[in-house]
Amino acid sequence: MTSPQEDPPVALSEEDREAAVQRLQTAYAEERIPHEEMDERLGQVLTARTRGELASAMASLPEERPEPTSTIAAAGGRIRRRGAWRVPRHLKVASAFGRVHLDLSRAVVEHPVVDIELMLGTGRAKITLPRDATVDVEGLSTGWKDLRYQPRRRSRAGGPKIRISGSMGFGRLKIRHARR
Incomplete structure (x- = not known):
């Protein structure tokens, strides 16, 4: 019996990383996350290698306010x-x-x-x-x-x-x- 193949992890682009850093900075500037959480999440974003790792660092982050x-x-x-x-x-x-x-x-x-x-x-x-x-x-x-x-x-x-x-x-x- 063969097991279903798992999708390989998707590599993280610099644009994805920059967007995540900007989203964190915006959430911090709008006082939606405390300083300690900002530092912790920022470290996770900067060391993430895949989109999955980036997603876990961004999980439960308050939703962005849509820009008009x-x-x-x-x-x-x-x-x-x-x-x-x-x-x-x-x-x-x-x-x-x-x-x-x-x-x-x-x-x-x-x-x-x-x-x-x-x-x-x-x-x-x-x-x-x-x-x-x-x-x-x-x-x-x-x-x-x-x-x-x-x-x-x-x-x-x-x-x-x-x-x-x-x-x-x-x-x-x-x-x-x-x-x-």
Whole structure:
């Protein structure tokens, strides 16, 4: 008689570890866990090697308060954000016919990961990123035109990760890193 095979433990990524550390720090800052518990759980998170070990360190942690999604929408015309604007953790940008330009090069980015969901019909979109940002466009589907993005050859570590998802109809998305 053969025993059913057990699934191998799933390796822990650095993103998973960073998200767990941030969740612990948030719970501590909101006074939902005491200092001693923070230290103990933080030690478990930093030494965890699998997602199972990480899950046990995060078990019974008070639930995170869901972060709201900020939405910028326009049927036509132009959507433009530049300068020192505060970038929310979740940003949804919807435009049926207009142009979109999000300049994050001088924006205040307080989160290690920012999710930008694009819902664009026709028109162009341009996103300018901080020099040290990394980009993930796996969740983006394009219809007629393709994505123009040239990853930086040398990027400094420690910048935010910008995850771009959603759909684009007939426009083109251009993503570039700031030069300054």
